[in-house]
Amino acid sequence: MSSERQIADLTKRKNISRSYLRSLSPEAKIAQLINLQEQYYEMLSIRETNGGRPIPTKWKKWHVARHG
Amino acid sequence: MKKQIPSTKIGEVLSVLNEMRQAGIVDKYAIGGAFASILHNEPISTIDLDVFFFFEEKQSSLVFSLDSIYEFVKVYGFSFDHEFINIHGWLVQFIEASHSNLWSEAIEKAIVLVIDDRNAFVIDKEHLIAMWLFAGRAKDYQKIAMFVDANILDNEKLTNILERHDLLLTWESEKWRFMNE
Numbered sequence: 001m002s003s004e005r006q007i008a009d010l011t012k013r014k015n016i017s018r019s020y021l022r023s024l025s026p027e028a029k030i031a032q033l034i035n036l037q038e039q040y041y042e043m044l045s046i047r048e049t050n051g052g053r054p055i056p057t058k059w060k061k062w063h064v065a066r067h068g
Numbered sequence: 069m070k071k072q073i074p075s076t077k078i079g080e081v082l083s084v085l086n087e088m089r090q091a092g093i094v095d096k097y098a099i100g101g102a103f104a105s106i107l108h109n110e111p112i113s114t115i116d117l118d119v120f121f122f123f124e125e126k127q128s129s130l131v132f133s134l135d136s137i138y139e140f141v142k143v144y145g146f147s148f149d150h151e152f153i154n155i156h157g158w159l160v161q162f163i164e165a166s167h168s169n170l171w172s173e174a175i176e177k178a179i180v181l182v183i184d185d186r187n188a189f190v191i192d193k194e195h196l197i198a199m200w201l202f203a204g205r206a207k208d209y210q211k212i213a214m215f216v217d218a219n220i221l222d223n224e225k226l227t228n229i230l231e232r233h234d235l236l237l238t239w240e241s242e243k244w245r246f247m248n249e
Contacts, residue, residue: 021110022218026183030076032111033103040113062115065154 037062077156079184084144084155085119086186093140097121098178098189100163100196105211107181108193109218112211116152116159120175120191122166137162170198170233194226201235201242213246 024032041063044055055063088094099107101118123136141153152159165171174195181188191199197215200208215221230236 018110018218022220024111026107026181026188027076027078029106029111030078030183033106033114034076036111036113037115058115061149061152062159064149065152065159066157 037066076184077158079186080156081117081158081160082183082186082188084141084146088137088140091140092124093136094162095122095124096175096178096189098175098191100174100191100199102211104191104196105214107183107188107190108196109214109220112214116161118161118163120163120165120171122172122175123164134162134164170195170202170229173229173233174199193221194229197221197226198229198233198235201230201238202233204238204242209242209245216246217248 021029021032041055041059044059048054085094085097089097097119098104098121099117100120101116102112102114103117106112106114137153138148141148141155146156147154151161153162154160163171165175174191175189177192177195178189179192181190193215197212200212227236230239
């Protein structure tokens with residue numbers, strides 16, 4: 001497959017995926033947001049554990065609010 | 069059959085906002101920021117829920133005090149930390165909007181979405197774009213780009229808002245950031 005066709009194919013798949021996400025109900029979108037938040041916090045936590053930048057204060061506040 | 073979605077407790081947050089309104093703590097309010105972006109478009113990561121509002125009673129001081137809101141949530145047992153109030157696990161930020169014509173209009177023209185069987189007042193897409201354009205941060209332009217890319221804007225309505233709030237020139241000069249032309 002040529003690189004142009006590959007890009008066109010990837011763009012098409014990205015648009016289908018984004019169109020699906022837009023079509024979700026508000027409740028389902030909010031559930032997705034919570035998943036994103038949990039994943040992002042985990043990523044920040046792993047970064048800190050491995051000597052990278054500390055978890056930003058705002059995200060620490062989010063973690064306390066969500067998990068106590 | 070409706071697909072079962074795990075409880076996000078957002079319905080409880082909306083109930084608190086609506087009770088705050090009934091108690092006369094706030095007048096009108098509307099959800100804005102990234103949370104509103106999610107409701108109109110697709111999920112993106114954000115930590116807080118921005119609530120733009122007017123006070124029921126006009127404040128005499130030049131500096132707005134959120135004391136009445138803090139007193140109200142204290143009664144419910146919700147904690148707060150600087151700008152955020154933790155309502156059922158959500159970090160809610162209250163932003164008084166009366167000083168800005170654009171923000172005030174955005175609240176007045178908010179749409180109503182039904183979420184978890186409660187009414188939620190949400191700033192419409194075109195006012196969100198104008199507010200982000202005015203704020204002009206990188207993350208605001210990213211959200212504008214997502215809306216433009218999704219082709220979900222009413223361009224006539226957007227132009228009208230931008231024109232009335234003196235943002236049309238800013239749009240023209242900055243649109244290269246979020247439009248593929």
